[in-house]
Amino acid sequence: MTLRPDLRVIADHIEPGARVLDVGCGEGTLMAALRDGKGVDARGLEIDPLNVAAAVARGLSVVQGDADVDLADYPDGGFDYAILSQTLQTTRAPDRVLDELLRIGRRAFVSFPNFAHWRVRASLLWGGRMPVTRLLPERWYDTPNIHHLTVDDFRAHLDDRGVTAERAWFLARGRRTRPAAANLLAEHAVFLLRL
Amino acid sequence: MARACLASIPPTMSSDRRFGPSRTVTLSGPLRLDGGATLAPVEIAYETYGTLAADASNAVLVCHALTGDQHVASEHPRTGKPGWWTRMVGPGKPVDTSRHFVICANVLGSCMGSSGPASADPATGRPYAMRFPVITIRDMVRAQGMLLDHLGVARLAAVVGGSMGGMQALSWAATYPDRVRAAVVIASTARHTAQNIAFHEVGRQAVMADPNWRGGDYYDREPPAAGLAVARMAAHITYLSEAGLTEKFGRKLQARDAKSFGFDADFQVESYLRHQGLSFVDRFDANSYLYITRAMDYFDLAEEHGGRLADAFRGTATRFCVVSFDTDWLYPTAESRGVVHALNAAGAAASFVELSSPFGHDAFLLESPELSRVVDGFLRSVA
The missing domain is CATH 3.40.50.1820 (Alpha/Beta hydrolase fold, catalytic domain)
Incomplete structure (x- = not known):
């Protein structure tokens, strides 16, 4: 099974047998890969009922719910990893969602599209329009992304909250890119966090 | 073993x-x-x-x-x-x-x-x-x-x-x-919930208010069919949605062109509920209805x-x-x-x-x- 590049990074860095909560798990692609490849005990939270039905039909344990509201239902430290892939920018209160992830999981993987990628910058600078790119394909009025952020925004937020980034990976066109100029060159960022 | x-x-x-x-x-x-x-x-x-x-x-x-x-x-x-x-x-x-x-x-x-x-x-x-x-x-x-x-x-x-x-x-x-x-x-x-218990109590009281109920000892006589039918009618409403009832019946009249200005089942929804009640009493025992609704109400x-x-x-x-x-x-x-x-x-x-x-x-x-x-x-x- 081919995983999206950011999911591949996450899947490669979770040890076999870990307990994982995938927040915004969609149809459970990552969960299924972790279960089948590494015997991971994976649970999911997903807002779209059709996606939940598809995930349950794959034999996955997925609860329909909203990351902004329903993470409060999970006990402290119940999971080795809480995963939030490509979902942070869609939440109403991303800061609180991050706090919840780090409460529920001993570590958290967070991936998001970098709004400071040079294509996005160029599009805004030269076009004067909200960027519509490969990774941000929706227009301003129909995008689910309501809290755009950049790699540097995220790093600054981690500093403010005293959250440790154990590792970070940066991706462009599906390949790893250098951390040095990540805020300009990375389309995607994946962070491994702990308190 | x-x-x-x-x-x-x-x-x-x-x-x-x-x-x-x-x-x-x-x-x-x-x-x-x-x-x-x-x-x-x-x-x-x-x-x-x-x-x-x-x-x-x-x-x-x-x-x-x-x-x-x-x-x-x-x-x-x-x-x-x-x-x-x-x-x-x-x-x-x-x-x-x-x-x-x-x-x-x-x-x-x-x-x-x-x-x-x-x-x-x-x-x-x-x-x-x-x-x-x-x-x-x-x-x-x-x-x-x-x-x-x-x-x-x-x-x-x-x-x-x-x-x-x-x-x-x-x-x-x-x-x-x-x-x-x-x-x-x-x-x-x-x-x-209190609401669940409340609806069940309406049903039980309908059964027990039927003179044929006789404290439950009706097995060699006429059963409390009218009371049980009312219980079923009330319960049946809770099984359906307002939108579902509207879609199915709306305010449509039952086999007539105008209101009767009486208390027949003028509306289709009334006729439907009466049918639900009457067909239920043919297949269900009123006392069982009391006992099972009680069991559900006690459930916590x-x-x-x-x-x-x-x-x-x-x-x-x-x-x-x-x-x-x-x-x-x-x-x-x-x-x-x-x-x-x-x-x-x-x-x-x-x-x-x-x-x-x-x-x-x-x-x-x-x-x-x-x-x-x-x-x-x-x-x-x-x-």
């Missing part, structure tokens, strides 16, 4: 009289009830479908709702109607009788062959009527546990139920965690576990699939979410989905490709 012996000798299904449609067994008991009384003997009417595997690993118990019965996938002997859940149970269906050994038993307190108020009290030889002990959902589950012992099923692959059947599924998982690998809980709740799984619902599932290895419907106002999604919250807190493997349907609480009995898909996928992953 009788159970171990049964499990080690594969039963020959064709010759084993324990298996098949329209079975009844008299278990000596005694069954100790939550209310303090004991019941002996315990009669259970049940059906089985499919073949029990040699290691008895493929048994699925289907639990029925308030007015349901053991005829989950076979013709009802009194009404001639097909089984009440043929959409869910049968060859190639989510509860697949070609893979699963399916058991459905009439609940304790009911009137389709299991011990209930219409059964003969061994002390007098006459119907128990209101001398039948008050029972709980957990008592129903314990009786089913005795039936499984009789059938040689130590552990269920799954227990599946909607509405009151879902309450039994939850109670099964809480009472016998080692006997349930998976539980499917559809359009259900872990406790009856958290209360049975020190007030914390999560403690009902502490350390469980059972996998759960919880489904609600968005227009169900009898057991709304919030109740299912409460169950899921508790399961999460207990660290249980739980799935939950709220499905969309215009049909209210009754949706679980109706055609729903999404429900079938979810239950099918879940059961394939566990059984």
